[in-house]
Amino acid sequence: MKEVKLMKGNEAIAHAAIRCGTDGYFGYPITPQSxxxxxxxxxxxxxxxxxxxxxxxxxxxSINMVYGGAGCxxxxxxxxxxxxxxxxxxxxxxMAGAELPxxxxxxxxxxxxxxxxQPAQSDYFQTxxxxxxxxxxxxxxxxxxxxxxxxxxxxxFDLAFKYRNPVMILSDGAIGQMMExxxxxxxxPRMTEEELIEKYGDWATTGKTKNRKRNIITSVELASEExxxxxxxxxxxxxxxxxxxxxxxxxxxxxxEYLIVAYGSSARICQKSIQLARAKGIKxxxxxxxxxxxxxxxxxxxxxxxxxxxLSVEMSAGQMVEDVRLAINGAVKVEHxxxxxxxxxxxxxxxxxxxxxxxxx
Amino acid sequence: xxxxxxxxxxxxxxxxxxxxxxxxxxxxxTHGVVHRIIAELIEEMGIQETTIGIxxxxxxxxxxxxxxxxxxEAAHGRAPALATAVKRLMPEKNVFSYQGDGDLAAxxxxxxxxxxxxGENIVMIFINNGIYGMTGxxxxxxxxxxxxxxxxxxxxxxxxxxxxxKITELIAQLPGTCYVTRQAAHTPxxxxxxxxxxxxxxxxxxxxxxxxxxxxxxxxxxxWKMTPAKANDWMVxxxxxxxxxxxxxxx
Numbered sequence: 064m065k066e067v068k069l070m071k072g073n074e075a076i077a078h079a080a081i082r083c084g085t086d087g088y089f090g091y092p093i094t095p096q097s098x099x100x101x102x103x104x105x106x107x108x109x110x111x112x113x114x115x116x117x118x119x120x121x122x123x124x125s126i127n128m129v130y131g132g133a134g135c136x137x138x139x140x141x142x143x144x145x146x147x148x149x150x151x152x153x154x155x156x157x158m159a160g161a162e163l164p165x166x167x168x169x170x171x172x173x174x175x176x177x178x179x180x181q182p183a184q185s186d187y188f189q190t191x192x193x194x195x196x197x198x199x200x201x202x203x204x205x206x207x208x209x210x211x212x213x214x215x216x217x218x219x220f221d222l223a224f225k226y227r228n229p230v231m232i233l234s235d236g237a238i239g240q241m242m243e244x245x246x247x248x249x250x251x252p253r254m255t256e257e258e259l260i261e262k263y264g265d266w267a268t269t270g271k272t273k274n275r276k277r278n279i280i281t282s283v284e285l286a287s288e289e290x291x292x293x294x295x296x297x298x299x300x301x302x303x304x305x306x307x308x309x310x311x312x313x314x315x316x317x318x319x320e321y322l323i324v325a326y327g328s329s330a331r332i333c334q335k336s337i338q339l340a341r342a343k344g345i346k347x348x349x350x351x352x353x354x355x356x357x358x359x360x361x362x363x364x365x366x367x368x369x370x371x372x373x374l375s376v377e378m379s380a381g382q383m384v385e386d387v388r389l390a391i392n393g394a395v396k397v398e399h400x401x402x403x404x405x406x407x408x409x410x411x412x413x414x415x416x417x418x419x420x421x422x423x424x
Numbered sequence: 425x426x427x428x429x430x431x432x433x434x435x436x437x438x439x440x441x442x443x444x445x446x447x448x449x450x451x452x453x454t455h456g457v458v459h460r461i462i463a464e465l466i467e468e469m470g471i472q473e474t475t476i477g478i479x480x481x482x483x484x485x486x487x488x489x490x491x492x493x494x495x496x497e498a499a500h501g502r503a504p505a506l507a508t509a510v511k512r513l514m515p516e517k518n519v520f521s522y523q524g525d526g527d528l529a530a531x532x533x534x535x536x537x538x539x540x541x542x543g544e545n546i547v548m549i550f551i552n553n554g555i556y557g558m559t560g561x562x563x564x565x566x567x568x569x570x571x572x573x574x575x576x577x578x579x580x581x582x583x584x585x586x587x588x589x590k591i592t593e594l595i596a597q598l599p600g601t602c603y604v605t606r607q608a609a610h611t612p613x614x615x616x617x618x619x620x621x622x623x624x625x626x627x628x629x630x631x632x633x634x635x636x637x638x639x640x641x642x643x644x645x646x647x648w649k650m651t652p653a654k655a656n657d658w659m660v661x662x663x664x665x666x667x668x669x670x671x672x673x674x675x
Contacts (some may be wrong), residue, residue: 115512120538124505127535131478131506134496137513157499222479231549256514268494268510270517279488281479281497406473 066247072206072238074144075213075245076168077102078087080114083217084251086137087115089128093147094180095236096170102143104201112253122147126154126167133163134280136259136267138220142168144236145186146177147352149193155229156195160282162266164223166216167201168232170239182236182328187382191356198294200307201218201300202230203355209243217248222308227266233355235378237328237407245293254355282403301357308313310353315341319348321421322366324387325376326352328407333376343414345422355383360390367391374419375399376413378406396421439463441492448486452652454551454642455484457609459617462549463491475518476510478503482524483557501532504539504619507546518629520547525566526556529591531539533565536591538652543600543634547625550637553644554663561647565589569668573647588666589674594641598674602634604673608641608664610656624674633675641667 078098080088090100100118108114114375115132118264119125125141132139137147148169153358158165160377173179190203202222204215212234216359219230253322254262260269271277315337316322327332340347350366353361367373373395375384391397402408441463449455467474473491479487488495499505511519517540528536528550537591539546555573556562560664563580568588570579580588585631596604607618620639625636641663643655650658 089509091533115509117508117512119505120534121503122536124508124538127502127505128509130498130502131496131509132513134506135476135510135513139509139513151523153499154502161497207632268496269514270476271492271494272473277488278494279497280495281488283485283497 064340067244067297068247069242070209071098071240072209072212072234072241073098073170073211073240074102075297076216076248077106080105080140081108081214082248082250083220084112084138084253085114085140085197085220086253087117087132087139088141089117089119089125089139090130090141091119091122091147093127093144093241095182096142096168097171098239099168106404108220112250116190116251122150123153126151129165129167130154130158130161133158133165134268135163136269138254140166142170144170144172145174148186148189152195154202154248156197156199157282158229159199159201160197161280162227162406163280164227165229166219166223166232167229168234171235172231173403179405180236182378182407183403183405184235184329184378185380185382185403186233186328187355187377187379190231190388191358200304200356201233201295202226202228202304203233204230205233205353206207206238207327207330207351207356209238209241209245213247223316224233226304228300233327235328236405265298305357308354309357309359309361311359312343312351312353313366314348314351316348316366319346319366319369320371321345321347321417322373323347323349323376323413324352324363324368324373324383325349326355328377329376332408332410333413335381335410336417339410340414340417345417347417358386360386363387363390363394364394367395370395373397374417374420376408376416377401378408379403430662438528439467441467443490443492445489445591447490447584449483450646452643452645453483454553454609454640454654457548457615458551458618458640459487459490461615461622463495465619465623465626466491466493466552469623471518471626475514475520476514478507478510478519478521480521480523480527482527484522484551485518485558487522488532501527501530502535503527504532504535504544504548508539508542508544511544511546515545518626520549520626523551524546524557525550525552525554525564529565529589533591537595537598540595540637541598545629545632546635547622548635548637549622550639551642552639552667553642555644555647557644565591568662571662590667592637592672595637596632600635601637601673601675603628605637605671606641606667606669608659608669610643610659639667641669
C-alpha cells in the first residue's frame with residue numbers, strides 16, 4: 064500500500080535516507096536544512112535499522128566522517144547549506160580523489176559569505192565545476208519537488224556506488240522548507256557486513272582478511288606520470304557518466320518557438336510563466352535539467368535548433384547559462400534572467416524577461 | 425655465520441605485519457620504531473584482520489605502505505573524524521589514528537579535541553617531534569620556546585609565535601578519554617614502555633572504555649639538523665622537561 068504523507072522537503076530527505084538503508088548520517092546544523100538532522104534524530108533509526116546518526120563539531124568533521132564511512136563501503140551521507148558546503152570542499156575533493164561514494168545534500172541559500180537564509184541557486188558553479196581543488200566532478204541531481212527530494216536520495220546512492228564518486232543533491236531553501244505530499248517507499252534493509260564485503264570487499268577497508276591484500280583508501284600519488292594516469296581514469300569515468308546518466312524533463316516543447324532552461328525551484332516557477340506566456344500567445348517550452356552534471360547539453364541543443372531564442376532562468380547572477388551557451392554554441396541567442404540574494408523570481412517577471420529579450424526585437 | 429643463524433638462536437624477528445617495503449624515513453627517525461611496535465602488537469594480539477588504521481598527512485603519510493592492514497589516508501588533521509565514523513559504523517573493528525604534531529595539534533585540533541571529548545572508542549597515536557618534518561622543518565604548535573625552525577629561524581619566541589601547545593595535557597582533562605599517556609622511543613626501555621602503553625590503548629578499545637591517547641615524544645634529526653644520537657640527547661635535555669613522560673590519566 065502506498066504511504067503518502069505531507070512533509071517538508073528536508074524531512075522527506077531524512078525519511079528517504081532511513082528507508083533506503085543508509086548506514087550513516089554525519090552532519091552539522093545550518094539553516095535552511097537543519098530539519099534533516101532533526102528529523103533523523105527524532106526518528107532514532109539506530110533503534111530500527113541500525114543507522115548511525117551523529118552531529119559533528121563542524122562541516123569539516125562531518126564530511127570527513129562521511130569519508131571514513133564511505134571508505135568502509137558504507138552508504139553514508141551528509142547535508143548542509145551553502146557556507147557549510149564551502150567548508151566541505153576539502154573532504155569532497157579527497158573523496159573524489161580516493162574514489163569514494165557518498166551523498167551530500169546542499170539546500171542552497173543566498174551568498175556570498177554568510178549571506179541570507181533564503182533560497183538561491185548560486186552554488187551551481189561550486190557544485191558542477193568541481194568546487195575543491197583538482198580536476199574532478201560531482202554527479203549532481205537537482206530536485207524540484209518534495210517527492211524528488213525523497214526519491215533522489217536512493218538514486219544518488221545508486222549513482223555514487225555505480226561510479227564510486229560523490230553525488231550532490233543540489234536543492235534550495237524553497238524546496239527544503241516547502242510542504243508537499245510525498246509518497247515514501249517501503250523500508251529496505253541495510254546491507255549486512257557479508258553483503259558489503261561481497262560487493263565492495265575489493266576496495267573497502269573492512270579488515271584485511273587472509274585471502275586478500277590490504278585495502279588502502281588514499282588520494283596521494285607523488286609520481287606525476289602515475290597521477291596523470293589516475294586523472295585520465297577519472298576523466299574517462301566522468302565521460303561515461305555523461306554518456307549514460309543525463310536526466311531531464313521537458314514541458315510544452317513540441318510547438319515551442321522559445322525555450323526556457325531552468326532547474327529546481329526556478330523550473331517550477333517557469334512552468335507557471337509558460338502558462339502565462341502562452342495565454343499571451345507566446346509559444347514557449349521548458350527544459351528542466353535533472354542532472355546538472357552530467358548536463359543535458361545534447362537535448363538542449365536539439366531543442367535550441369528549433370526555436371528563436373533560449374532563456375536560462377536561475378536564482379543566480381548567471382551560472383548555468385554558461386553551460387547552456389556551451390551546449391548551444393552560438394546556434395541561437397541565449398539570455399539569462401535571475402534574481403539574487405535569496406529572492407525567488409515571480410512567474411510574471413520571467414515572462415517580462417522573455418518578452419524584453421526576444422519578443423520585442 | 426650460517427652456524428649462528430639458526431631458529432633456536434633467533435631472539436628477535438621482523439613482525440609479519442610489517443611489509444617488506446623499505447621505509448622512506450630518515451635514519452634515526454622515531455616513526456620506524458613506532459610502526460614496528462604497532463605491527464608487533466597487531467601480530468601478538470591477533471587483530472590483523474580486524475584493525476583499520478587512519479594515516480595522517482606529514483612524514484607518516486605513507487604509514488600504510490609499511491603495516492599490513494587496511495588503511496585510510498586522511499586529509500590533514502582529519503584522521504579523528506575518519507576514525508570516528510569507521511568505529512561507529514564498524515564497532516567490532518579496532519581503529520587507530522596515527523598523527524604527527526602538525527596534523528593533530530595544529531590543523532586538526534578541533535577534530536582531535538572533539539573526538540576525544542565524545543569519547544570515541546578509538547586509539548590515537550601522536551608522534552610529537554616539535555617540528556614539521558615533511559615540509560622541511562617549519563615551526564609546529566609543539567615547537568619549544570627558543571627552538572629554531574625554518575619559520576622561526578631565531579628560535580620560537582612566545583610573544584611573537586605563541587606558546588608551545590601541550591595538547592596531551594588538554595586532552596587528559598576531557599571526560600571522553602580513558603587513558604592518556606606520554607612516552608618516548610629513544611632507548612630499549614622506553615620502547616618497551618611505549619609498546620605497553622599502545623597495547624593498553626588497544627585493550628581499552630576492546631573493552632569499550634573510550635578514547636586512548638598515546639603521545640610519543642620523538643626526534644626529527646633532519647628537521648632539528650642533528651645526528652640521531654645528538655637528537656636523542658637534545659630531546660632528553662630539552663623536550664622531556666617541557667613534555668614530561670608518564671601517564672596523565674588511566675581510568
